[in-house]
Amino acid sequence: MKVLIVEDEKELSKSIVNYLKQEQFVCETAECYAEAQDKIICYDYDCVLLDISLPDGNGFNLLELLKSQKKNDGVIIISAKNSIDDKIKGLTLGADDYLSKPFHLAELSARIKAIIRRKSFEGNNQVVIGQLVIDLNQKTASWGQDLLEFTRKELELLLFLLSNKEKVVSKKAIAEHLSGDNADLFPNFDFIYAHIKNLKKKMAEAGCPDYIQSVYGLGYKFVY
Amino acid sequence: MQLLSKTVRSYLIYCVVIIICSIPTLYFLLYNFIRHESEEALHIRKEHIIKSTAKLHSIRELQQYIQFHEDLTITPLDSSIEKTDEKTSKIFEYDSISQENIPFAIFSFPLEFEHKKYRIDLRESLIEREELMELILSIQISVLMLLLAGLFFINKNLASKIWTPFYQILEKVKEIEVNRDAELNLPKTNIREFEDLKQAILYLAKKNRRVYQVQKEFTENAAHEMQTPLAIFQSKLELLMQSMNLNEEQANLIESLLNVSQRLSRLNRSLLLLAKIENEQFIEKEEIDVCEVIQALIGQFSEQFRYQKIKSDIHLPNPIYLKANTTLLEILFSNLISNAIKYNLEQGIFLLNSNSRNEIIISNSGRLSAVHSADMFERFTKNASAQEGIGLGLAIVKKICDTCHYQIDYHFDDDLRLHHFKVKF
Numbered sequence: 109m110k111v112l113i114v115e116d117e118k119e120l121s122k123s124i125v126n127y128l129k130q131e132q133f134v135c136e137t138a139e140c141y142a143e144a145q146d147k148i149i150c151y152d153y154d155c156v157l158l159d160i161s162l163p164d165g166n167g168f169n170l171l172e173l174l175k176s177q178k179k180n181d182g183v184i185i186i187s188a189k190n191s192i193d194d195k196i197k198g199l200t201l202g203a204d205d206y207l208s209k210p211f212h213l214a215e216l217s218a219r220i221k222a223i224i225r226r227k228s229f230e231g232n233n234q235v236v237i238g239q240l241v242i243d244l245n246q247k248t249a250s251w252g253q254d255l256l257e258f259t260r261k262e263l264e265l266l267l268f269l270l271s272n273k274e275k276v277v278s279k280k281a282i283a284e285h286l287s288g289d290n291a292d293l294f295p296n297f298d299f300i301y302a303h304i305k306n307l308k309k310k311m312a313e314a315g316c317p318d319y320i321q322s323v324y325g326l327g328y329k330f331v332y
Numbered sequence: 333m334q335l336l337s338k339t340v341r342s343y344l345i346y347c348v349v350i351i352i353c354s355i356p357t358l359y360f361l362l363y364n365f366i367r368h369e370s371e372e373a374l375h376i377r378k379e380h381i382i383k384s385t386a387k388l389h390s391i392r393e394l395q396q397y398i399q400f401h402e403d404l405t406i407t408p409l410d411s412s413i414e415k416t417d418e419k420t421s422k423i424f425e426y427d428s429i430s431q432e433n434i435p436f437a438i439f440s441f442p443l444e445f446e447h448k449k450y451r452i453d454l455r456e457s458l459i460e461r462e463e464l465m466e467l468i469l470s471i472q473i474s475v476l477m478l479l480l481a482g483l484f485f486i487n488k489n490l491a492s493k494i495w496t497p498f499y500q501i502l503e504k505v506k507e508i509e510v511n512r513d514a515e516l517n518l519p520k521t522n523i524r525e526f527e528d529l530k531q532a533i534l535y536l537a538k539k540n541r542r543v544y545q546v547q548k549e550f551t552e553n554a555a556h557e558m559q560t561p562l563a564i565f566q567s568k569l570e571l572l573m574q575s576m577n578l579n580e581e582q583a584n585l586i587e588s589l590l591n592v593s594q595r596l597s598r599l600n601r602s603l604l605l606l607a608k609i610e611n612e613q614f615i616e617k618e619e620i621d622v623c624e625v626i627q628a629l630i631g632q633f634s635e636q637f638r639y640q641k642i643k644s645d646i647h648l649p650n651p652i653y654l655k656a657n658t659t660l661l662e663i664l665f666s667n668l669i670s671n672a673i674k675y676n677l678e679q680g681i682f683l684l685n686s687n688s689r690n691e692i693i694i695s696n697s698g699r700l701s702a703v704h705s706a707d708m709f710e711r712f713t714k715n716a717s718a719q720e721g722i723g724l725g726l727a728i729v730k731k732i733c734d735t736c737h738y739q740i741d742y743h744f745d746d747d748l749r750l751h752h753f754k755v756k757f
Contacts, residue, residue: 117560123567188559210563210597213570276573324583
């Protein structure tokens with residue numbers, strides 16, 4: 109799967125490449141408008157990460173270019189502005205998602221995967237890890253023949269960890285993924301611990317191996 | 333008070349004072365002048381009578397002379413007793429033709445005729461004199477009145493005409509909004525002062541817009557410049573987290589750094605939000621029901637309520653319709669509600685009520701008793717026991733209330749041990 113990262117901040121795009129590379133993504137980067145323009149015209153990508161403010165141009169124009177070329181690339185706008193106007197503009201122009209800086213790499217990775225899944229498995233939107241199947245349309249999970257009775261949050265959590273398989277996902281990233289801006293309101297991350305505990309318990313009851321590891325106090329990791 | 337009525341009032345007061353003073357003055361001046369003139373006339377008459385009587389030869393002729401002149405009466409004087417001087421007195425006599433009392437002046441003077449003393453009374457009607465005075469006065473009063481009325485109307489009309497461009501400019505200035513780019517269309521005027529005013533306003537408006545633009549750009553730049561390094565910092569930490577053979581000590585260090593980066597980015601977001609509200613960048617307004625907005629927010633907080641086992645009671649019986657910016661209202665109430673959750677106790681109380689006076693009251697139990705309410709809405713005065721807060725939540729609330737002209741009050745109820753925040757629209 110090919111991802112183009114259009115970001116003028118070298119260090120940030122290096123981090124993104126570094127993180128995504130470990131998940132069998134082929135990453136290319138463009139640091140300026142002209143370079144991004146060339147790459148968008150010449151190649152097809154599964155997903156394009158687009159920074160709005162580039163030194164020599166506006167990311168929205170690149171988005172328009174993509175759409176005018178009738179390409180099927182998924183687009184995630186990453187912007188430092190976090191303004192509602194920009195968000196609406198981006199989404200109306202045909203972007204698939206909008207992420208404001210700073211973001212968690214785990215969140216970015218999960219969103220890229222969600223977009224690619226939506227684009228490539230038209231209709232049949234499933235995540236399969238061995239015998240563990242998550243049906244994203246039905247919002248259900250099953251282990252072999254058994255249906256796992258997860259709550260909505262538990263399912264979201266499992267999918268998030270799965271999207272960052274073999275990676276340590278910080279509790280903060282999980283909290284924000286599950287509650288958005290309200291994550292700040294929880295006095296601590298015990299609620300994540302509670303969700304993880306339930307998740308593990310339900311999976312164990314169905315005979316599913318213990319895929320979820322705790323990494324000290326830092327976070328959790330899905331190990332397959 | 334209107335500028336116009338102020339000038340007109342000064343004119344009016346001046347005119348009234350002049351009239352009030354001038355009428356009696358004029359009356360007395362005229363009165364004295366006429367009296368003086370008529371006395372002079374009487375004296376001339378007296379000289380004439382004395383001269384005429386000197387030519388007479390007998391007392392009989394004198395009596396004839398007196399009878400011949402209707403306005404004269406003669407009284408013989410007992411020379412030893414009475415001593416007469418000239419004197420003037422005023423009497424009223426009934427006149428049967430005009431059926432009213434008519435004033436007369438009686439001028440008496442002594443006359444010696446054939447070694448006998450007589451007193452001559454010279455009678456002169458004062459009616460012409462008084463009528464003349466009345467006429468002159470009434471003409472005077474009407475002229476003054478006319479003058480006053482004319483002055484008033486001319487001033488009013490002229491002034492309102494002259495000030496028209498000023499009021500037009502004023503109306504336009506009231507409509508100025510720095511965040512709108514529309515050019516100011518100020519009316520043309522041929523009065524130099526107003527033209528100067530117009531130029532000054534145009535210059536100010538232009539400068540204001542420019543400052544606003546720069547500030548807005550700064551806000552956006554600040555966001556960009558701060559968020560990007562933060563994003564890099566956070567991404568590097570996440571990569572570091574993935575490194576193999578991480579020991580517990582390292583993991584703790586990374587976690588602390590992650591927390592710090594979160595706090596920094598939240599702080600940055602809040603400061604930017606404050607700047608945006610200060611810049612009044614939330615201008616689109618629509619008719620909304622505040623209660624509906626709050627209900628939707630409460631839904632979003634349900635998990636936090638459940639998690640802290642907070643007993644909540646929401647009582648919003650009547651809709652409160654407002655013309656307001658939805659985003660601002662959402663930020664306002666989400667800050668107040670999240671505050672009430674953040675500083676609440678485990679199994680605490682959360683109450684949300686509206687009343688018919690367009691007020692919304694949010695009450696919560698808390699770890700602290702009364703907070704000094706004056707500092708409450710200042711930036712960075714946070715509750716020492718709550719490390720999670722960054723001290724900007726209530727500053728944002730206050731800022732929103734100030735820009736939207738809502739009133740926010742805080743008080744602590746000692747009996748129920750509840751903190752109350754009241755927003756009045």
